Amino acid sequence: MAEPCPGLALRFQRRFLAARPLRSLPWPELEQSLRTAPDSALLADILHKTILHPLCVKYPPSAKYRRCFLTELIKKLESTAAEPLDELYEALADVLKEEEESTHCYKNYLLPSGDCVSLCESTALISGGTTGLLTWEAALHLAQWALQNPSLFRGSQLGENLQLNGLSPEPDGTWSPQTESQGQEGEGQSCQTPKVIVAELDWGSVTEKQLLPLRADVVIAADVVYDPEIIVALIGMLQKLSTSRADRKAPEVFIASTIRNPATYQLFQAELDKAGIRWQVIPSHSSCNFLCDVQPDVTILQLFV
Known part of the structure; x- marks a missing residue:
């Protein structure tokens, strides 16, 4: 049958x-x-x-x-x-029969390749006085765009999600100016398994010297343009990332945002213009492997820092 x-x-x-x-x-x-x-x-x-x-x-x-x-x-x-x-x-x-509701749950995204990305998330919208412990729509749109542009990425996740997807963070799980993260490359390999680090980065206080070991080639971010008070610090950090590279080659920067407050988003664009950072809107896609709903208020900007 x-x-x-x-x-x-x-x-x-x-x-x-x-x-x-x-x-x-x-x-x-x-x-x-x-x-x-x-x-x-x-x-x-x-x-x-x-x-x-x-x-x-x-x-x-x-x-x-x-x-x-x-x-x-x-x-x-x-x-x-x-x-x-x-x-x-x-x-x-x-x-x-499950005794109590767990504070964590999982989301499993099936990819066209047959692979799966599994994410552990908090079930609470706000936990420990902060947000960002679950996947936001702009992140799904950014992930879809990354799938369509695989040459830019080697594929890294954060925290426990590294291990869920077969990646290994640095032994101490932290980053300092003395540690580096490099992909493990070998002849004849069609894909690379990167070493990954998870680090806290204070946009307002980080120095060019501290950023130098990161040697960032590509910078991606989702839902970071939501508060007018952090916009200037974000832009300043991106400029430092650009000037801290030994070869002076600016990283490619892509920022996905859900436009909840148009005034805040317009302020971000105005501050980019003031800092002399050119930007362009990445055309939206019509479908999403991560099953994100196509929303007119989600956009991705490419920045030229």
């Missing part, structure tokens, strides 16, 4: 594993399919490609997300004349 609606199950899989908003999953298509052929085999296929998928078992979305997803699947099942699906109820029971 042919697999029921494989395309539909895979669309559920990609969005579920990435923990995209439940409303964005293809529920109307599922309802239509069940009305045409009320068969629990389709729901079983979706269940195995989502909740029971090895990635979900190892790196699960939040319990609340999984609970709501399973509840919705059960509603779809019970609205048809399809045979009951015990696996579906058992999966919900397993999620309900």
Whole structure:
């Protein structure tokens, strides 16, 4: 027997594993399919490609997300004349048995190459008095642009996400002016496995001497233009990155932003002009491997520092 609606199950899989908003999953298509052929085999296929998928078992979305997803699947099942699906109820029971909601969850992004990027994120919008502990839309747009321009990147993540994706941070997990990060290159290698460092960088106080060991070729940032008070410090740090290079070759700089406050974003552009930094808008893409919704208020600027 042919697999029921494989395309539909895979669309559920990609969005579920990435923990995209439940409303964005293809529920109307599922309802239509069940009305045409009320068969629990389709729901079983979706269940195995989502909740029971090895990635979900190892790196699960939040319990609340999984609970709501399973509840919705059960509603779809019970609205048809399809045979009951015990696996579906058992999966919900397993999620309900989890003692407490974890402070962390995972998002798994399936790439066209067949690889996966797994990210560990905080379930709280604000944690420890700060934001930025989860993936923002501008970061997804920037990641999609990076996929379309692979020659610029060797692929690095932060913190625990380095290890989730097979990368190794420096032993002490810190950076100082004495440490460097270089790719491990070898003849005949089609790709490189980089050494990666995770470091705190104070834009306002960092010096050119401290930046020199980084030897940055490409600078990418997402959702960093949100507060007027940090814009001048950000631009100053980018200028120092440019002048600190021994070869005086400026790094390529790409900044993705969700324009929440047009006045703040216009201030950023005005300060760039004042500093003599040229910039141009990178054309937006029509699709996203990271399942980001195409939004008119997300933009990527290339800076010429």
